[in-house]
Amino acid sequence: DQQVKQNSPSLSVQEGRISILNCDYTNSMFDYFLWYKKYPAEGPTFLISISSIKDKNEDGRFTVFLNKSAKHLSLHIVPSQPGDSAVYFCAASGSRLTFGEGTQLTVNP
């Protein structure tokens, strides 16, 4: 039972445009959500998080939105840069983290 799903395996955008990565979850008990970025041959690195009591959190070019009624969160990257090309994982927290399948983002110069 996949409790956290990223339905888009890949996303391609032009440099300077907005990247929107999506994530859906099923467990209403999740109380914290995180995004990680992973480059090839490296471990995932923490990017940004949001508590379930908020609906938006912003950090520079990265903004995460949470829609609890829809059990949906999204990561917006604006403007996108070629260095943002990586696999992005969303994760949801109850007693431990549950990860989605990941989305490969490619930002074209």
Place this chain on the structure above:
Amino acid sequence: DVKVTQSSRYLVKRTGEKVFLECVQDMDHENMFWYRQDPGLGLRLIYFSYDVKMKEKGDIPEGYSVSREKKERFSLILESASTNQTSMYLCASSLWSGGQPQHFGDGTRLSIL
């Protein structure tokens, strides 16, 4: 700076072998985790530990065991390696459980022939 070190970047073993993957963190974190990453499946939790000598099963513990004799070290053991355990293995640690961000090592690419 936070540092999680996995002993091997690449490892090739044969079926039936007992395989040890080592992980060390230098942040005095209470919690340590072992995941495997497979294409299309994301990161799946194998085992975790919230204290020395304590361990909990994750979502896919079958065929694996773990050892945590010291706070900074968490070992993953493949008791009798099989080809379906070929994967990328990632170790992580965090200060607390729940929503606390986890810090990951760079992974061990394990191939079982």
